[in-house]
Amino acid sequence: MDLKLFYTGPMQVNTYLCVNEETKKGFLVDPGGPSMALDQYLESNDYDIEYIILTHGHGDHICGVPYYKEMFNCxxxxxxxDIYLFNDAKENLSTAFMGAPIEFIPDIFVEDGDMMEIAGMKLLILHTPGHTPGGISILIGNILFSGDTLFADSIGRTDFKGGSFAVLKKAVHTKLFVLPDDTFVLPGHMGTTTIGHEKKYNPFL
Ligand SMILES: [Zn+2]
Ligand SMILES: [Zn+2]
Incomplete structure (x- = not known):
């Protein structure tokens, strides 16, 4: 599995590319905007994106959606x-970020516990609301994409519309802290961590 991090979009969000090197097919998590570095990497490796998965609907995570959807027709x-964010530029702040509104409805809606298989890779979807109502985390093997739910020694803001600290705390404790301690956490901003580290040291939880 080829897993790579790119910083994209107005807030330089963590965008993850995850590809099965044998089939050269994979998925993208949270394209925050068009990225030349990502485009060059995809092209030079002849990679094909089959799905774009969004951890939530904030503009810093979704402004690359139309660009990559058109490129890969995925x-x-x-x-x-999080429809109220995906489909409303005023709510997702994309106009402020990009100078043009980004609005769309996802093609596939996932629920807590859903399994997806992409290019032979098995993904488990975990509904982790609190930062936004429709926040999800994605588990693949011992790697967790945590969006803005869980950061290294921090958590996502819960003071936006639709946010709730109590809901986020419950989601982290019931969905994420039950995972093995050595689970790698790849958040939407800043550096990586592990579930074991956050269980022990996260000051917010
Ligand atoms: Zn966010
Ligand atoms: Zn964010």
Missing amino acids: PIVGHRD
């Missing part, structure tokens, strides 16, 4: 409870 995956 479905967008998200949680229904």
